[in-house]
Amino acid sequence: xxxEVIKFGGSSVADANKIKHVANIIKEKANNNVKVVVVVSxxxxxTDKLIALANEVSQEPNPRELDVLLSTGEIVTSTLLSMxxxxxxxxxxxxxxxxxxxxTDDAYGRARISEINTGRIIKExxxxxxxxxxxFQGFSDEQDVTTLGRGGSDTTAVALAVALKADTCEIYTDxxxxxxxxxxxxxxxxxxxxxxxxxxLEMATTGAxxxxxxxxxxxxxxxxxxxxxxxxxLLQKGTIIQSESNxxxxxxxxxxxxxxxxxxxxxKGVPDKPGIAxxxxxxxxxxxxxxxxxxxxxxxxxxxxxxxTVANEDLKKAIKVSEKTVKTIGAADLNSTNxxxxxxxxxxxxxxxxxxxxxxxxTLFTKKVNIEIISTSEIRITCVVHKDSVKTAINALHxxxxxxxx
Amino acid sequence: xxxEVIKFGGSSVADANKIKHVANIIKEKANNNVKVVVVVSxxxxxTDKLIALANEVSQEPNPRELDVLLSTGEIVTSTLLSMxxxxxxxxxxxxxxxxxxxxTDDAYGRARISEINTGRIIKExxxxxxxxxxxFQGFSDEQDVTTLGRGGSDTTAVALAVALKADTCEIYTDxxxxxxxxxxxxxxxxxxxxxxxxxxLEMATTGAxxxxxxxxxxxxxxxxxxxxxxxxxLLQKGTIIQSESNxxxxxxxxxxxxxxxxxxxxxKGVPDKPGIAxxxxxxxxxxxxxxxxxxxxxxxxxxxxxxxTVANEDLKKAIKVSEKTVKTIGAADLNSTNxxxxxxxxxxxxxxxxxxxxxxxxTLFTKKVNIEIISTSEIRITCVVHKDSVKTAINALHxxxxxxxx
Numbered sequence: 001x002x003x004e005v006i007k008f009g010g011s012s013v014a015d016a017n018k019i020k021h022v023a024n025i026i027k028e029k030a031n032n033n034v035k036v037v038v039v040v041s042x043x044x045x046x047t048d049k050l051i052a053l054a055n056e057v058s059q060e061p062n063p064r065e066l067d068v069l070l071s072t073g074e075i076v077t078s079t080l081l082s083m084x085x086x087x088x089x090x091x092x093x094x095x096x097x098x099x100x101x102x103x104t105d106d107a108y109g110r111a112r113i114s115e116i117n118t119g120r121i122i123k124e125x126x127x128x129x130x131x132x133x134x135x136f137q138g139f140s141d142e143q144d145v146t147t148l149g150r151g152g153s154d155t156t157a158v159a160l161a162v163a164l165k166a167d168t169c170e171i172y173t174d175x176x177x178x179x180x181x182x183x184x185x186x187x188x189x190x191x192x193x194x195x196x197x198x199x200x201l202e203m204a205t206t207g208a209x210x211x212x213x214x215x216x217x218x219x220x221x222x223x224x225x226x227x228x229x230x231x232x233x234l235l236q237k238g239t240i241i242q243s244e245s246n247x248x249x250x251x252x253x254x255x256x257x258x259x260x261x262x263x264x265x266x267x268k269g270v271p272d273k274p275g276i277a278x279x280x281x282x283x284x285x286x287x288x289x290x291x292x293x294x295x296x297x298x299x300x301x302x303x304x305x306x307x308x309t310v311a312n313e314d315l316k317k318a319i320k321v322s323e324k325t326v327k328t329i330g331a332a333d334l335n336s337t338n339x340x341x342x343x344x345x346x347x348x349x350x351x352x353x354x355x356x357x358x359x360x361x362x363t364l365f366t367k368k369v370n371i372e373i374i375s376t377s378e379i380r381i382t383c384v385v386h387k388d389s390v391k392t393a394i395n396a397l398h399x400x401x402x403x404x405x406x
Numbered sequence: 407x408x409x410e411v412i413k414f415g416g417s418s419v420a421d422a423n424k425i426k427h428v429a430n431i432i433k434e435k436a437n438n439n440v441k442v443v444v445v446v447s448x449x450x451x452x453t454d455k456l457i458a459l460a461n462e463v464s465q466e467p468n469p470r471e472l473d474v475l476l477s478t479g480e481i482v483t484s485t486l487l488s489m490x491x492x493x494x495x496x497x498x499x500x501x502x503x504x505x506x507x508x509x510t511d512d513a514y515g516r517a518r519i520s521e522i523n524t525g526r527i528i529k530e531x532x533x534x535x536x537x538x539x540x541x542f543q544g545f546s547d548e549q550d551v552t553t554l555g556r557g558g559s560d561t562t563a564v565a566l567a568v569a570l571k572a573d574t575c576e577i578y579t580d581x582x583x584x585x586x587x588x589x590x591x592x593x594x595x596x597x598x599x600x601x602x603x604x605x606x607l608e609m610a611t612t613g614a615x616x617x618x619x620x621x622x623x624x625x626x627x628x629x630x631x632x633x634x635x636x637x638x639x640l641l642q643k644g645t646i647i648q649s650e651s652n653x654x655x656x657x658x659x660x661x662x663x664x665x666x667x668x669x670x671x672x673x674k675g676v677p678d679k680p681g682i683a684x685x686x687x688x689x690x691x692x693x694x695x696x697x698x699x700x701x702x703x704x705x706x707x708x709x710x711x712x713x714x715t716v717a718n719e720d721l722k723k724a725i726k727v728s729e730k731t732v733k734t735i736g737a738a739d740l741n742s743t744n745x746x747x748x749x750x751x752x753x754x755x756x757x758x759x760x761x762x763x764x765x766x767x768x769t770l771f772t773k774k775v776n777i778e779i780i781s782t783s784e785i786r787i788t789c790v791v792h793k794d795s796v797k798t799a800i801n802a803l804h805x806x807x808x809x810x811x812x
Contacts (some may be wrong), residue, residue, distance in 0.1 A: 016462030049483070056422035057490040064494070065500055070487035072478035076456070078477035084463040086471070094471055098504075143505060284746060 001125065004029055004164045007039040007135065007157035011174040012231035013077050014044035018234035023084040025172070030090055030129040037121065037164060039135040039157040040081055042073025047150075054117065063108035067147045070390050071097065074134035074153065082132045092130040095120065097137030097145070101158065104138035104146045110288050113138055113155065113218075116163040133160065149307065151212030159216045162222040169219065169226050171211055176230040177239030178210050180202065180351065180403040181296040185391045188404040193237065194245030195254060197341040199365075200226075202346045202380040203257045244348060253347040253356065253401040260341050261387050263315025264372075265308055265322055269332025272304040277327050280306055280322070287321045289314045292342070293375035295380060303332070307373060309384060312338050340372060343399055344382040357381050361401040369393050407531065410435055411572045413445040413541065413563035417580040418637040419483050420450035421687055427551025428488040428637065431578070436496055443527065443570060444543040445563040446487055448479025453556075469514035473543075473553045477503065480559065482539035488538045489656065492630040498536040501526065502755055503543030503551070508562065510544035511712050512554045516550035516694050519561065519624075522569040539566065540743050557618030563623045568628040575625065577617055582636040583615050583645030584609065586809040587662040591797045601660060602650030606632075608752045608786040609663045622647065650754060659753040659762065659807040661669040662800050666747050668698065669721030670778075671714055678710040685735050686712055686728070693727045695720045697783035698748070699788060709738070713779060715790060718744050746778060747796040750788040751803055763787050769806040775799050 006029070013019050030036045042050075050069055054061040061069075072243060085092035101117030117280060123129050135153025139148050148155050161169035175183070177191035178200065195203070197220035204213035219226050219241065229238035231393055270276055272381055277296070284291055289310055297305040310318045313382040319336050326334050343364075350356045359380055369392060373384035398404065412435070419425050436442045448456075458473055459468040466473075484500035492496035507523030530537050543803045544552050554561050559576060567575035581589070583597035584606065601609070603626035611617035616634055625632050635644035655786025676682055683702070689699055695716055701710040711719065725742050732740050749770075756762045766787055770777060775798060779790035791799055804810065 009557060015547040016459065019463055053422065053482070056491060057486050058493040059426055061489045065485040066491045067491075068500060068502070069482060074482050076459070076475060076480050080459060080463050081473045083467045087464040094474060096474070098550075169569060178629075248609045296674045301749075 002034050003037055003125065003162060003164045003166050004168075004170070005036055005037045005157055005161035006037065006170040006172060007153060008194045008231060009153070009173045010041040010044040010047070012172050013040055013081065016080070018231075019080050019084050022089070022172075023081060023088055025231070025234070026085060027088060035125045035128075036130045037125075037160055037166075038081065038103055038130060038132045039134055039153055039160060040074060040077040040132060041153040042092060043077050046073045046076070059079055064144060067108045067111075070147050071134070071137040071145045071387050074136050078132045078134040082130075085130055085132070087365060090130055091128045092132060093128050094134070095124070096134050098143070100133045100137040100160075102138035102159070104140060104148070106140035106142065106144070106146060108146055110149045111138060111140070113159045114225075114379050116159055118163050119165070121160075123270060124313045125140045127189065128265045147338050147363055148214070151209075152214070154215035155165065155218060156210035157224065158222075158224055158301070161224050162218065167225075169224055171215075171226055171228045173210060173228060174231050175210060175229060176236040179255070181398050182395050183256060185258070186256070186394050187397050188395075188398055189359040190404060190406070191236070191404075192239050192254065194240050194242070197241060198379055199346050199348060199361050200246070202239045202344065204254055211241070211405075225235065226326065233391070253345045253350065255346050255403065256397050257344045257346060258342060260307070260390055261312045261338055262309045262340055262342055262384070263312050263313075263318060263336065263338045264340050264349070264384065265310070265318060265334065267306045267326060267331050268335050269303045271330055272302045272307050276329060277306070280325055283321050284310075284318060285316060285327055289305065289318050289332045293373055293384060295373050295375070309342070309373070339387055341387040342382050342384045343390060343393040344380050345379045345401065348379050350379055350381065360397065361398060363396050363401070364393055366397045367392050369396075408440050409443055409570045409572050410574075410576070410604045411443045411445065411563055411567035411570060412576040412578060413559060414447065414637060415559070415577070415579045415758070416447040416450040418578050419446055421486065422486070423773070424482070424637075425486050425490055427485060428578075429494055429496070431640070432491060432536055432636070433496055441531045442536045442589050443531075443561055443567060443572075444487065444536060444565055445537045446480060446483040446538060448542055449483050452479045452482070460549050470550060473514045473517075474551045477540070477543040477551045480542050481764070484538045484540040488536075491536055491538070494776065496536055497534045499530050499534050500540070501530070501536045502540050504545040504549070504760055506566075508544035508565070510546060512546035512548065512550070512552060513519045513694060515554055516555045517544060517546070517711070519554070519565045522565055524569050527566075527570070554620070557615075558620070560621035561624060564628075564630055564632065567630050568624065571711050573631075575630055575632045577621075577632060578637040579616060579634060580637060581616060582639050582642040584647070585633045585661070588664060589801050591798045592804050593666070594801075594804055596810065596812070597642070598645050598660065599812075600646050600648070602754060602783055603647060605660050605754060606647045606760060607652070607785065608750065609661055617647075622695060646769035649768070659756065659809065661752050662807075663750045663752060663802050664748060664796050665799055666796055667718045667744055668715045668746055668748055668790070669718050669724060669742065669744045670746050670790065671721075671724060671740065671742045673712045673728060673732060673737050673740050675775045676712050677736055678708050682735060683712070685722045686731055687714075687760040689727050689731055689751075690716075690724060693723060694725065699779055699790060701779050701781065713746070714744070715779070718759050745793055746790050747793040748788050749788050749796060749799040749803065750786050751788045751807065754785050756785055756787065765806060766803065769802050770799055773798050773802045776801075
């Protein structure tokens with residue numbers, strides 16, 4: 001039994017007509033020799049509506065309850081798509097995360113998949129053409145519903161592709177692949193034919209929304225090729241994300257990622273002694289807040305300033321946690337802003353050729369974009385800049401690194 | 407541990423403010439000595455929205471998928487109410503039908519509860535004040551979601567009250583109890599202080615929407631007193647539904663029930679031989695369509711006409727089933743209408759005093775209301791009339807039987 005795993009994002013299933021269109025795509029794939037496992041997101045906008053409802057009753061909704069609430073969005077889509085498939089004579093059944101055997105830890109809102117028991121899925125595929133699975137959700141040891149965080153349906157799809165030993169995992173979305181930069185902000189941006197996992201990971205964590213970073217991690221660890229395609233432009237080839245084999249692509253900027261708005265926190269007057277960084281970041285880790293860039297300014301009089309960025313939606317929570325830390329460690333003060341964004345250039349082996357960094361800084365300087373923080377990794381250079389400069393920076397860098405040419 | 411079971415209908419939890427109001431009612435009840443199990447319906451209107459979505463993708467949605475879809479409505483309410491309870495410092499957890507251990511058969515859309523495993527509920531009540539349970543749903547042997555039919559949350563509540571050995575089951579709704587007639591159609595209607603199970607059952611099956619008839623059946627079998635109260639008029643006493651002990655109430659019309667619109671099917675030219683009624687009604691039973699009144703006209707030339715009514719929403723399905731039957735049994739023809747409604751007078755021991763029927767027919771005759779079908783039970787007399795005459799009939803009968811006087 002050959003199994004294909006394909007995933008449709010929220011904009012691909014946003015209304016009844018789009019669900020019908022998606023059902024036709026699935027119909028093309030399902031036949032005697034191929035069974036299809038489909039993972040769906042909530043209908044575009046519906047998760048936001050559920051969150052708004054939760055916030056109407058509670059400013060900080062109980063996390064367990066919030067997960068159960070949000071999980072209903074994907075369940076709605078999965079049943080509607082399954083109904084439509086049955087209507088067009090494709091034998092289909094929908095399964096919730098629990099029914100699909102997707103076990104997770106109990107970190108509500110950011111749960112991680114620990115194991116997939118594929119028994120029920122395999123059983124259903126014996127007499128059905130298609131199993132439609134509600135993405136984004138799983139269940140804890142207590143049999144409670146958990147969710148994997150925004151964009152978690154991508155992770156559901158990749159984890160299922162691995163568990164079901166599929167050859168590839170196709171991610172259908174509303175853009176034609178992974179672009180060299182966000183086409184809404186940079187009109188010279190073009191889709192890449194191929195990109196490596198590590199590069200994609202840097203693209204995803206620093207803003208390219210096309211696929212969730214955790215999904216790329218799971219794919220990379222398990223060598224699962226991902227194909228990103230456009231639900232509404234089926235003739236476009238899309239982008240394949242896999243282990244980079246093309247030597248030509250090494251030592252080259254592949255794309256520009258950005259975040260329009262991030263939260264930035266500076267803790268001032270931190271006593272500069274060993275273990276102090278851990279005192280600051282351990283509480284954030286315990287509160288499940290991922291920290292992006294971290295910069296520690298050089299110390300004067302044994303005091304130092306620590307600056308870091310977090311996702312904009314985590315800023316409120318991060319401030320709350322860090323205010324406690326300021327007292328615990330005897331720091332002077334804390335200030336924060338969400339008036340900044342980030343721009344990153346990404347490409348394998350960049351940091352080994354210092355010319356890239358220099359060209360990036362020079363380009364931003366020419367465009368009068370002030371750099372607030374710099375952070376680098378093996379394959380990425382990120383500059384935090386004022387949020388109003390993000391678009392200018394993207395376009396200038398796209399030109400400077402000649403990304404419009406394949 | 408004393409456990410109270412209370413249920414809130416869709417209009418009681420229709421928006422965030424109403425959910426907050428409901429949370430305050432629960433807070434008044436929960437204390438060190440009393441644990442509260444709350445059953446909730448979907449937020450008013452949301453089930454209709456989900457059905458509309460399903461109909462957008464499919465005219466006859468797959469029943470299993472439809473049940474999973476509809477079950478999300480009650481899950482949404484249960485999580486929101488639980489969040490709000492936690493916000494006002496009442497320790498609460500929500501449970502879905504599956505988590506609450508509500509086992510049913512697998513008749514999707516009209517499942518019946520077979521057993522409640524209260525283990526999880528009892529466990530949660532040990533360290534929580536309140537458990538909020540999504541009504542209307544359970545699970546089959548296949549671990550698939552089932553729903554109990556419209557109004558099924560009442561049944562969930564009563565079954566839980568029985569399983570948890572509660573003293574009573576309180577049903578909160580948007581009216582102040584069980585009325586002598588529908589107050590929207592009859593302005594002299596008043597709430598009854600008390601009514602027997604059998605009378606309530608007749609009221610419920612013939613149109614009084616205040617409580618679902620199956621819930622009354624389960625309460626009657628288990629001698630569980632039901633209290634119907636108004637969520638928004640807490641000072642009103644409401645109506646208690648229990649085994650009738652008050653001799654004064656026997657041989658008296660207690661109330662008038664009605665259905666604004668029902669489906670009526672007549673099968674003409676049915677060969678009049680033994681077993682023919684079963685040939686007509688067995689297929690309807692197998693299709694899970696409850697039949698209300700049945701009338702068989704006197705036979706001429708060994709042919710007879712069979713007329714019966716069904717709920718308006720079942721008419722389409724009933725016609726489809728019966729058209730097959732017409733061919734199978736060699737009947738002549740079938741015709742149908744949904745231009746009729748029904749009016750019933752209800753009271754214990756009425757049929758033993760023929761004066762009630764005579765007075766009912768006389769009253770309708772005086773008001774020029776033409777009677778199409780008559781059907782009687784031990785405690786009910788029902789007349790099917792043109793739907794435009796329903797309101798006139800209710801008011802005339804309310805006066806004739808002096809229901810405005812306690």
